[in-house]
Amino acid sequence: MRSALRLFALLLAVAVLPAAGLAAVRPSEVLPDPALEARARALSANLRCMVCQNQSIDDSDSELAHDLRVLVRERLTAGDSDAQVVDYIVSRYGEFVLLKPRFSLRNAALWGTPAVILLVGGLYLVFARGRRHAAAALSAEERAALDRILERRTGPPA
Amino acid sequence: MVEIGHFALVLAFALALVQSLVPLVGAVRGDARLMAVSGPVAVAGFAFTALAFAVLVMAYVRSDFSVQNVWENSHSLKPMLYKITGTWGNHEGSMLLWVLILTFFGALIAAFGSNLPLSLKANVIAVQGWIGAAFLLFILLTSNPFARIDPAPLEGQDLNPILQDIGLAVHPPLLYLGYVGFSVSFSFAVAALIGGRIDAAWARWVRPWTLAAWVFLTGGIAMGSYWAYYELGWGGFWFWDPVENASFMPWLAGTALLHSAIVMEKRSALKIWTLLLAILTFSLSLLGTFLVRSGVLTSVHAFATDPGRGVFILSILTLFIGGSLALFAWRAQTLTAGGLFQPISREGALVVNNLFLTTATATVLVGTLYPLLLETLTGDKISVGAPFFNMTFAPLMVPLLMIVPFGPLLAWKRGDLAAVSQRLFAAFAAALLVVLGTMLFVDRASLLAALGAGLATWLVLGALTDLVLRSGWPSAPARTAMRRLAGLPRSVFGTAFAHLGLGLTVLGIVGVVAFQQEHILAMKPGESAAAGPFSVRFEAVEPFRGANFTESRARFSVFGAANQARGDIVSSKRFYPVRQMPTTEAGIRTFGFSQLYLSLGDETADGGVVVRIWWKPMVTLIWLGALVMMAGGAVSLSDRRLRVGAPKRRRVFAAAEKPV
Numbered sequence: 163m164r165s166a167l168r169l170f171a172l173l174l175a176v177a178v179l180p181a182a183g184l185a186a187v188r189p190s191e192v193l194p195d196p197a198l199e200a201r202a203r204a205l206s207a208n209l210r211c212m213v214c215q216n217q218s219i220d221d222s223d224s225e226l227a228h229d230l231r232v233l234v235r236e237r238l239t240a241g242d243s244d245a246q247v248v249d250y251i252v253s254r255y256g257e258f259v260l261l262k263p264r265f266s267l268r269n270a271a272l273w274g275t276p277a278v279i280l281l282v283g284g285l286y287l288v289f290a291r292g293r294r295h296a297a298a299a300l301s302a303e304e305r306a307a308l309d310r311i312l313e314r315r316t317g318p319p320a
Numbered sequence: 321m322v323e324i325g326h327f328a329l330v331l332a333f334a335l336a337l338v339q340s341l342v343p344l345v346g347a348v349r350g351d352a353r354l355m356a357v358s359g360p361v362a363v364a365g366f367a368f369t370a371l372a373f374a375v376l377v378m379a380y381v382r383s384d385f386s387v388q389n390v391w392e393n394s395h396s397l398k399p400m401l402y403k404i405t406g407t408w409g410n411h412e413g414s415m416l417l418w419v420l421i422l423t424f425f426g427a428l429i430a431a432f433g434s435n436l437p438l439s440l441k442a443n444v445i446a447v448q449g450w451i452g453a454a455f456l457l458f459i460l461l462t463s464n465p466f467a468r469i470d471p472a473p474l475e476g477q478d479l480n481p482i483l484q485d486i487g488l489a490v491h492p493p494l495l496y497l498g499y500v501g502f503s504v505s506f507s508f509a510v511a512a513l514i515g516g517r518i519d520a521a522w523a524r525w526v527r528p529w530t531l532a533a534w535v536f537l538t539g540g541i542a543m544g545s546y547w548a549y550y551e552l553g554w555g556g557f558w559f560w561d562p563v564e565n566a567s568f569m570p571w572l573a574g575t576a577l578l579h580s581a582i583v584m585e586k587r588s589a590l591k592i593w594t595l596l597l598a599i600l601t602f603s604l605s606l607l608g609t610f611l612v613r614s615g616v617l618t619s620v621h622a623f624a625t626d627p628g629r630g631v632f633i634l635s636i637l638t639l640f641i642g643g644s645l646a647l648f649a650w651r652a653q654t655l656t657a658g659g660l661f662q663p664i665s666r667e668g669a670l671v672v673n674n675l676f677l678t679t680a681t682a683t684v685l686v687g688t689l690y691p692l693l694l695e696t697l698t699g700d701k702i703s704v705g706a707p708f709f710n711m712t713f714a715p716l717m718v719p720l721l722m723i724v725p726f727g728p729l730l731a732w733k734r735g736d737l738a739a740v741s742q743r744l745f746a747a748f749a750a751a752l753l754v755v756l757g758t759m760l761f762v763d764r765a766s767l768l769a770a771l772g773a774g775l776a777t778w779l780v781l782g783a784l785t786d787l788v789l790r791s792g793w794p795s796a797p798a799r800t801a802m803r804r805l806a807g808l809p810r811s812v813f814g815t816a817f818a819h820l821g822l823g824l825t826v827l828g829i830v831g832v833v834a835f836q837q838e839h840i841l842a843m844k845p846g847e848s849a850a851a852g853p854f855s856v857r858f859e860a861v862e863p864f865r866g867a868n869f870t871e872s873r874a875r876f877s878v879f880g881a882a883n884q885a886r887g888d889i890v891s892s893k894r895f896y897p898v899r900q901m902p903t904t905e906a907g908i909r910t911f912g913f914s915q916l917y918l919s920l921g922d923e924t925a926d927g928g929v930v931v932r933i934w935w936k937p938m939v940t941l942i943w944l945g946a947l948v949m950m951a952g953g954a955v956s957l958s959d960r961r962l963r964v965g966a967p968k969r970r971r972v973f974a975a976a977e978k979p980v
Contacts, residue, residue, distance in 0.1 A: 186554070188921070189842045189930060210703045215617075216561050218705065221554060223921075261705030272690045272704065276683040276712050283675045 186223050186231075193235055202235050205247055209234070210261050218261055322387055325375030326466040329416075332368035332423065333456040335361055339426070339449030343442035347515070355442035359430040362445050365452060366420075366427035373407075373420045376465050380407045386472035389413060389465045395478035395898055397868040405488040406479045411613065411629075412465035414492060418609070419455045421493075421500045425529075426452065429504065436525060443511030444504075451503055454636045462629045478868065478898035487547030491540060495567060498537025499605040502574055504529040506602035509595045510644055513651040518595065523585035526598065528957055530581060534574045535953035541567055542946030553904040553919045555934050557832070557942055560709040562617045565688045566608030569681050573601040576677035579670045587667055587732060589659045592652050593674070599648060603641040604681070610637050616692065662734040669727040669735075676720040683712050721775055721826065725782020728815050729789070743789055747781035762835070769834030776830060779823030783816045814956025818949045825945030828913070831938025838935075844928040848879075851916055852935020854886060855879050861929075869894045871905075874920055874929065878909060886911075891918040891931075913940045 187206075193199040206220035211227040219227040219234075230251070237247045251259055263269045339361045346354025376389070380403050385391040393410045394403055408417040426448040433441045459465070508526045512518040544567070549557045558564065577597040584594045611617055614630030661667040687704045694700050725747060729740045741748075755774035758765045790808055793801035837852045848857040856876045864871040873892040880886050891907030907918040914937045921930030 187840055189840050189924075192840060208707045210705060216559065216703075216705055221556070256701070258701040258703055261703050262707035262711065263702045263704060268694070268698075268700065269690075269702070272686055272708075273712075275686040276679055276716060279679045279682050280675065280716070283679065287671060287675065 186219070186221050186227060188228070191228070191231055191235065193239065198235075198238050201244060202231070202238055205234050205238075205244060206231055208248075208261050209251060210259050212255060212259060322375060322379055322384065322466050322468070325372040325379075326464070328368040328371040328375070329456065329460060329466070332365050332372065332419075333453060333460060335365040335368060336423075336449050336453035336456055339365055340446055340453050341449075342446075343449075344446040344514075347439040347442045347446075350439075352438060355438050358442045358445035359433075362423070362426040362430040362448065365449075366423040369416075369420050369423045369456075372466075373416055376413060376416060377404060377407050380404060383476065384472075385474070385476050386468050386470070387465075388467045388469045391469060391473050391476045393479050394476040395868060396475060398479060398484070399867050401486070401489065402479060402484045406483070408492050409479050409483045409488050412459070412463045414496075415455070415459050415463050415613070416465055417492065418496055418500060419452060419459060421496045422448070422452050422455065422503060425501060425504050429507075439515060440508075440511055440517075440522075443514050444507045447507035447510045448503065451507075451640065454639070458629075458632050458636065462632050478896065481869065481894065481896040481899060481901050481903045482551060484868075484896075485547065485551060487543065487551065491543045491547055493540075494536050494543055495540030498533050498535075498540050498574075499567070499570060499608065501529065501533025501536055502570060502598075502602040502605050504533065505577065505598040506644070509598035510647060512595060512655075513644075513647045516651060516654050518591055518655050520585055520588050523581050523594065527578075527581045527585060530574065530577055530598075531953050531957050534571070534578055535950050535957070537567070537571050537574060538946055538950050538953070541571060542943050542950075546943050549939075550906050550908060551903075553906050554932070555906070555917045555919070555936060557829075557939070560687075560706040562688050563612055565684050565709075566611045569604040569684050569688075570601055570608060572677050572681040572684065573597060573604050576674045576681070577601050579673050579677075583667050583670050587659045587661065589661060589667055590671070590674075591655055595652065595655070596648060597674075597678075599641075599644045603637075603644070604685075606637050606640060607685075610634060611688070659733075661732070664730070664737050665735040666727060666730045666732045669723060669730050672723060673720065673727065676716055680713060680716045680720075683716065684709065687712070718775070721779060721822070724779055724819055724822065725785065728783075728786045728812075728819070744782060744785055747778060747785050750781050751775070751778035764835070766834065769830060772830035772834065773827065776823045776827035779826060780820050783819035783823065786819075787812070787816050810959035811956045814952045814954075814959065817952030817955060819952075821945045821948030821950075821952060823945070824941045824948055825943075828938045828941030828943075828945060831914075831941065832936045835937045836934060839933040841931060841933075842924045842926075842928040843931045844926075847928075849931070849933060851878070851918075851933045852914075852937075853881060854916060854935070856889065856916075856918070856933065858931070859888075864892070866894070868898065869896045871895070874907075874931075876907065876918060878916065889916065889918050891920050893920050910940060913938050913944070915939050 187203075193202060203220060207218050209219045209230060211217045211219045211222035211224055211230070213224055213226050214222045217227075219230045221227075234247055234251070237250060242250070248260070257264065263272060265273055339358065342361070343355050343358035346352070346357065376387075378384075379387045379390050380394055381400070383390065383394060383396045383403070385394075389410060389412050393413075394406050398406070406413075408414045426445060429436075429441070429445055429448065433444070436444070505526050508522065508529070512522055541564075544564070545557050548559070549555060577594065580590050580594045580597055583590045610630075610633045614633055616630055659667075687709055691702055691704050694702055725744055726737075726740055729743060730737075751774040754777040755770045758770035758773045759767065762770075787805065787808075790812060791801040791805040796804070839849055839851060841849055843849060843858045845858050845860050848855050856878050859875040859877055862873045862875065864873050871892050871894045873890050876889045876891065878886040878889060887909060889907035889909045892905045894903045894905060895901070896903070904919055909916045914935070917934040917936055919932045919934075921932060923929050
């Protein structure tokens with residue numbers, strides 16, 4: 163584990179290589195029921211390895227991640243629903259364990275930003291376009307002046 | 321010897337100060353002699369920074385462990401390539417590379433900017449000088465790569481083994497060429513605000529620089545992604561890691577900038593927006609530098625306990641972002657708005673592109689910074705990881721990707737959506753067929769996967785449709801069509817390639833995300849296992865000794881469905897004694913665009929070893945697509961319109977027209 167942290171600190175020294183670790187799930191953990199195992203994998207991908215830098219327990223080879231993977235599988239085997247498993251883990255480790263934060267007031271700005279920007283940007287475009295077009299339309303006087311000019315042009319040569 | 325480097329760096333800083341002030345004063349006073357200082361001083365600044373960099377590289381090559389930086393990151397037994405690349409495999413060295421590239425771009429503007437109006441050139445180079453001065457000061461005060469240790473140690477501590485890879489030779493330089501390349505667009509934007517003038521010619525000067533930076537950044541990100549894929553041992557290609565996001569945000573904003581600059585150049589519209597994007601793109605590059613360099617990502621507390629470097633970069637960040645945005649707020653109204661257009665038009669499509677790309681950038685930005693902000697403000701700790709980004713980013717990208725083929729086909733000013741839809745009918749029908757075919761004939765295909773494959777087909781064929789239509793085929797005979805195709809502007813090919821590459825990347829992502837197969841098992845020599853459409857047999861483990869590591873290599877034979885031999889795969893585990901660090905070297909074999917990926921885990925008690933086998937269909941398209949995008953950018957760069965001197969010819973032409 164310490165090596166994983168140190169590695170990450172060192173990786174920061176270059177530019178963009180993300181957190182390293184050896185691949186995670188061990189053969190001994192795999193459940194015999196493929197449907198249950200698939201659920202376990204899906205759940206694991208959303209749970210953070212608490213001692214790692216931005217790794218899910220599905221990706222991390224740390225002991226803690228191993229324990230959590232086993233815990234998830236135990237609960238699933240005991241008949242818990244996906245939501246129950248997640249609730250149980252959050253009750254023990256706090257919301258920090260969720261890689262996808264819950265929809266809550268505290269996270270409103272996080273979840274809301276994309277929608278708000280898209281909406282405000284879209285409305286601005288519609289609104290600003292309307293305004294620009296109003297400004298671009300000719301007034302009655304301009305229209306009359308234009309008509310005079312055009313008439314003169316199309317009329318017989320003087 | 322090493323002190324020469326330090327001395328050169330101080331000189332470069334002094335020159336950067338001159339570069340920041342003298343041309344600017346010249347531009348304000350209209351003094352051509354002062355403005356003319358900008359060119360030589362930028363070139364000299366680059367020369368001295370390059371000298372400093374060369375001295376540091378030499379210290380690494382000669383394993384001069386009296387230099388602390390070399391001692392910390394090198395070893396006399398390290399292969400020569402990694403001695404050289406190790407120069408920028410650490411904080412101090414990579415900052416020096418950053419500044420080297422910055423001054424390099426400054427020198428390029430000086431060398432190729434002879435067709436720029438003198439005051440614009442002076443201002444642009446002065447702004448480059450400000451950035452250079454700030455970062456040179458940062459290096460000299462907080463991150464001096466030339467610090468000595470006395471007495472000199474006999475042996476170095478070696479470079480992190482993960483970094484001892486060809487990736488380190490390519491990835492950071494490419495990435496920085498992209499990151500820092502956007503500083504040119506930024507300088508042009510700030511110079512335009514200072515000078516109070518901006519027109520289509522400005523866009524024509526800025527676009528090639530932006531395009532070049534974008535090409536490099538695309539390459540840097542793709543290279544980093546492939547490096548992580550093969551080096552980290554579990555075959556992921558994108559992790560939504562904050563460090564990755566730091567490079568992805570400028571890419572998204574830069575892509576938006578590239579598109580809005582087209583509108584500005586062709587139609588004189590979106591001027592103010594383009595200017596703002598140029599400022600934001602480089603601001604995101606600076607933010608990325610701050611995030612990666614300050615250590616704030618590892619922990620807010622680490623940042624608070626050792627704030628020296630972090631606070632310095634944060635000050636630079638605040639100064640440049642705050643300053644340029646304040647200048648923007650103050651001066652932007654003086655710029656005149658440009659041409660009008662209908663919502664259904666090429667401009668309209670590019671505006672929608674910008675809306676989605678900007679929203680995507682903001683999404684990544686908020687996701688990356690939210691945990692830091694929340695912890696700083698309330699002390700609550702939350703995690704924002706891949707599941708969040710996948711859930712928010714994908715819905716933003718899908719509509720954007722769907723309109724991509726329409727953009728190049730729509731006319732400027734007022735387009736005809738019905739007519740364009742008609743022309744894209746063939747591409748749409750083919751995409752629909754791919755969706756149906758995937759659903760019917762591919763095992764385990766979900767509807768989402770099929771739609772993804774259809775979207776990729778739509779992008780690829782949509783890009784090709786543009787080329788075919790412009791050639792006039794099939795109504796024109798093939799020979800005429802070929803001639804017309806050859807006569808098309810390079811930028812048309814650039815657009816088509818870039819969009820086609822995007823489609824390939826999407827196809828690769830869909831392939832690996834939806835159809836990847838994984839097998840995790842313990843194997844002993846002689847045993848076989850399924851591996852996607854193949855099977856592999858574990859042959860033997862052989863020891864190997866590298867220059868600075870020991871290795872145990874596991875050899876596997878690959879067999880096809882009819883048991884025919886399809887070659888070997890060697891996957892190994894290394895141990896680097898100096899750092900006491902193990903690494904895994906994944907074994908990868910490519911079949912067409914797909915790859916078989918083998919990675920070794922721990923030994924089991926009964927003498928076997930844990931083997932993880934992945935079959936990754938279409939995975940190489942992710943990076944090949946990026947290469948095609950880069951090729952598109954490069955082809956577009958070679959367009960006559962963007963070549964050096966092209967704006968000058970146009971000016972001469974305009975001047976000749978005047979007396980009429």
